[in-house]
Amino acid sequence: AQSVAQPEDQVNVAEGNPLTVKCTYSVSGNPYLFWYVQYPNRGLQFLLKYITGDNLVKGSYGFEAEFNKSQTSFHLKKPSALVSDSALYFCAVRDPLGGAGSYQLTFGKGTKLSVIP
Amino acid sequence: DGGITQSPKYLFRKEGQNVTLSCEQNLNHDAMYWYRQDPGQGLRLIYYSQIVNDFQKGDIAEGYSVSREKKESFPLTVTSAQKNPTAFYLCASSPVWEGMGDTQYFGPGTRLTVL
Numbered sequence: 001a002q003s004v005a006q007p008e009d010q011v012n013v014a015e016g017n018p019l020t021v022k023c024t025y026s027v028s029g030n031p032y033l034f035w036y037v038q039y040p041n042r043g044l045q046f047l048l049k050y051i052t053g054d055n056l057v058k059g060s061y062g063f064e065a066e067f068n069k070s071q072t073s074f075h076l077k078k079p080s081a082l083v084s085d086s087a088l089y090f091c092a093v094r095d096p097l098g099g100a101g102s103y104q105l106t107f108g109k110g111t112k113l114s115v116i117p
Numbered sequence: 118d119g120g121i122t123q124s125p126k127y128l129f130r131k132e133g134q135n136v137t138l139s140c141e142q143n144l145n146h147d148a149m150y151w152y153r154q155d156p157g158q159g160l161r162l163i164y165y166s167q168i169v170n171d172f173q174k175g176d177i178a179e180g181y182s183v184s185r186e187k188k189e190s191f192p193l194t195v196t197s198a199q200k201n202p203t204a205f206y207l208c209a210s211s212p213v214w215e216g217m218g219d220t221q222y223f224g225p226g227t228r229l230t231v232l
Contacts, residue, residue: 009157034220043121043207043223044160090159104175105221107152109159 002027002095006108013081014116021076021111023091032094033074034105035065037087044090050074061085081115088112120144121224123208128229130195130202138193138227140208147213149191150221153177154205166191167213195229203231 003026013019025031032051036044048059055067065076074091091108120143130136142149148167152160162175166185180199185191191210195202206227211219 036223041205041226041228043123043225044209046220046222049220104162104165107159107161109157 002031002093002104002106004091004093004106004108006089006091006111008111009109010112010114012114012116015083016080019078019081019085019113019115021089021091021113023074023076023108024072025074025091025093026072027093027095029096031074032096033065033067034092034094035059035063035074035076036090036092038090038110039087047076083115083117086113086115121208121210121222123206123224123227125227126225128227130229130231132231133197135194135196136229138195138206138208138229140191140193140224141189142191142208142210142224143189144210144212144222145188146210146222147188148211148219148221149185150209150211151175151181151183151191151193152207152209154207154226160207163193202229204229 005024007022034049035047038044047063048057050057050067058064063078065074067074088110090110092105094105122141124139150165151163154160161177163181164172164183166172169188172183172185182194208224209221211221
């Protein structure tokens, strides 16, 4: 069964500093990995995904994520945080070898990012 | 939130009532999904549909029902059998032409509260 873990419920970072939101996963095969962001009382917005190829994936709003197969991680990063980046971030995984449930996305519990002015 | 609309934005239900949440998309996506979001628990899949007139149960389908009579629409009914329906409900859709790499796009959500 596929699973994803976001070990930090909350991350605080000063504006202008680099930020990292952590994600680790467990799948049978090669994972498809996604990051989404959610602002209060809104739906999820897609940021980026890793399917195959270059381990460093660039996405929307200056975010990027690095796929690390040996550490089974897909951490979200941004070189310089903005106050407007404050939101709830979700990592999600899909396991292509997941049988009948392969089209399902499994989400982490989310990490609340607070960027302090 | 793109071309996915959900209505109503807020919904209040009395105990014992069935309620239906609407989800419509104009993205020409084949697949549609319903998720439930509870604080601190992430998103959990209720039902999904990859094609018209076909749908599959997700992880927490008990107490819910769906239909997929049109490609654009995937309504979710929360029945009286759902014992704890207060939650934020999110609808999503995706193309299927990328296979497993398809991105799911989400609607703005419906917040259901049981009175």
